[in-house]
Amino acid sequence: MASAPVVVPPPLGTGGGRVTARGQILGLAHSDGDVVEFLRRVGLEDAEGLLDDPSWVKWRGGRAHHYEAA
Numbered sequence: 771m772a773s774a775p776v777v778v779p780p781p782l783g784t785g786g787g788r789v790t791a792r793g794q795i796l797g798l799a800h801s802d803g804d805v806v807e808f809l810r811r812v813g814l815e816d817a818e819g820l821l822d823d824p825s826w827v828k829w830r831g832g833r834a835h836h837y838e839a840a
């Protein structure tokens with residue numbers, strides 16, 4: 771896989787990050803649970819195990835698992 775298909779950006783000014791999969795917006799995540807739910811909705815049943823797998827999820831521009839506004 772050339773790059774991770776799921777991207778979680780740093781939190782927005784109001785908190786949460788806009789999660790995308792292959793460029794498609796899945797939703798605004800305020801927790802790992804939100805990200806897992808978005809991934810389940812697109813058919814990834816074992817989504818919890820993918821959050822720390824860099825071949826699946828890229829935590830861009832901030833700390834992984836961090837959703838609070840700066």
